[in-house]
Amino acid sequence: xxxxxxxxxxxxxxxxxxxxxxxxxxxxxxxxxxxxxxxxxxxxxxxxxxxxxxxxxxxxxxxxxxxxxxxxxxxxxxxxx
Numbered sequence: 525x526x527x528x529x530x531x532x533x534x535x536x537x538x539x540x541x542x543x544x545x546x547x548x549x550x551x552x553x554x555x556x557x558x559x560x561x562x563x564x565x566x567x568x569x570x571x572x573x574x575x576x577x578x579x580x581x582x583x584x585x586x587x588x589x590x591x592x593x594x595x596x597x598x599x600x601x602x603x604x605x
């Protein structure tokens with residue numbers, strides 16, 4: 525049981541590092557400064573900005589959130605197809 529808990533915690537830490545890396549790549553493309561760590565939830569799962577920075581967030585499944593700017597960009601990409 526303890527091994528499973530430790531494995532789960534390692535996976536969560538790995539996912540958080542990968543999310544931070546992806547968010548910083550998107551932030552760099554948009555001219556935002558990089559994050560040293562993810563903000564406290566809720567934050568945009570795509571750009572990593574906190575709710576206090578973006579205003580409203582749309583909540584998805586599994587504690588995923590998206591801000592208006594990222595949603596607009598995603599919509600544009602989908603329409604561009």
